[in-house]
């Protein structure tokens with residue numbers, strides 16, 4: 353018996369049309385956004401920040417298979433880094449790009465600091481410890497008044513500016529976000545496909561067998577925590593720069609849970625899934641705003657239905673960006 | 684290069700699974716470990732591969748004490764294994780299951796690769812080709828882009844051996860590679876394993892399939908209740924009364940086993956014995 357070839361059977365046309373339509377719709381939305389009223393642009397900006405957060409957290413949850421419920425901590429680290437280095441708080445006004453680098457580095461550092469003690473934990477235990485970590489960071493922000501302004505937070509942050517170009521109005525922030533989200537998405541996708549990304553997948557599938565083929569799982573996991581955290585921190589910087597105000601309110605456990613939900617509903621381990629999940633969970637509540645209290649009920653029901661009919665997420669892991677590109681350009 | 688067990692002992696709580704076992708494995712030969720269920724065969728494999736710690740004693744490869752190293756370090760010093768219950772990376776493709784074994788040597792280039800796509804491209808192509816070569820050796824090339832978990836059982840067994848082989852191990856440990864295979868697949872496996880015999884590789888096979896063991900192995904260690912009961916050539920093992928009593932049953936069975944093994948050897952055209 354010779355081995356049988358099992359290529360993905362040629363997909364029927366209709367199955368290619370749906371991704372095509374969705375993609376066209378997404379592009380149309382991106383192109384139209386700058387012409388929308390400010391309020392709507394702010395919503396889209398919020399969406400892009402959540403996509404960034406989702407891409408970051410997905411490295412740990414989706415790629416390496418480690419449930420982290422304290423991701424918002426890194427978001428807070430980034431936001432407060434910007435708030436402290438570009439505000440009247442200490443009268444520091446460092447350039448935006450420099451702060452972005454510092455925040456990415458600090459995020460990485462916090463990621464490793466959190467990573468080291470929880471390395472041996474998996475599943476529920478890991479979830480609980482990371483959850484605690486997220487809360488600790490928030491409580492610190494709330495209580496170390498001289499540094500963070502306590503519950504009042506820090507206001508009057510500088511406008512972001514890059515090489516003399518100011519990014520302050522919603523539409524300007526929008527363009528900044530587009531560039532950053534796209535760049536990060538491409539880099540993270542390349543990481544997923546790198547040998548390190550494959551090692552993360554191996555750890556997710558069977559940690560002990562991964563060690564058995566020579567993977568130093570400690571280092572690989574720390575790399576996942578560090579990369580993920582630094583992306584969360586970058587998202588925090590942009591968030592702070594667009595709000596020009598930070599307070600502990602923005603970094604509650606609910607935020608962490610929302611990001612996890614985005615990943616699970618959208619498609620765990622798949623950047624396209626994150627985009628889909630974030631879009632549904634961020635845009636839908638806005639669209640349903642008129643229905644006030646019915647909104648939460650409706651969203652809850654939708655989650656349940658989605659999890660039942662698409663347990664692997666709206667866009668499952670197997671339909672990654674490479675498939676989309678191939679589908680679009682017919683290669 | 685030799686792999687030496689020096690008085691190794693393994694206790695699970697009060698249960699002594701391995702009791703003072705000393706032996707030696709040499710390259711170029713295929714070593715078999717046999718024994719009834721619960722004799723401690725898998726425990727020996729697990730300790731050698733670093734999955735379990737030894738309770739006392741030493742495992743020495745090439746003069747180097749292995750028992751205190753971490754599992755990944757043991758793998759990186761050239762000890763590769765398969766598992767009694769298949770443990771592939773199910774959601775990864777067959778090809779990725781092999782490629783990921785290049786992690787220890789290639790991870791250092793990750794950042795450069797991510798930021799600058801052409802970096803290391805030729806190396807990655809060579810890696811892919813080397814992995815495809817091994818898939819072809821096991822007749823798995825058609826499954827290269829299929830998820831490992833979706834392969835038929837027999838193919839998964841082969842893929843797991845392929846994954847161990849990609850690491851180009853000095854010591855190859857196979858824990859019941861024929862378990863669950865049909866006759867045809869077992870024959871195919873036997874032929875492939877015979878080809879893997881190499882002057883710079885120590886091969887150790889734990890197996891219940893006596894045909895396969897007697898056909899393939901040059902030396903056999905017989906385990907019984909955690910103790911090393913006997914070791915020798917297949918002929919010596921078959922002739923040993925202790926072994927017959929402890930493991931193989933009556934003399935009649937022995938003759939049958941021997942006959943079957945002869946038959947199989949003739950069919951496959953393997954001259955295992957002469958090659959040693």
Ligand SMILES: Nc1ncnc2c1ncn2[C@@H]1O[C@H](COP(=O)(O)OP(=O)(O)OP(=O)(O)O)[C@@H](O)[C@H]1O
Nearest residue numbers: 695698700718719720721722723724725726727767
């Ligand atoms: N992880 C473990 N924890 C506790 N006891 C164990 C463990 N693994 C093995 N044992 C015990 O150690 C002894 C040897 O088991 P081992 O799995 O090495 O046997 P084996 O020779 O491989 O058997 P089989 O042919 O069934 O695979 C048995 O008594 C078993 O119950």
Ligand SMILES: [Mg+2]
Nearest residue numbers: 724725726767
């Ligand atoms: Mg066993």
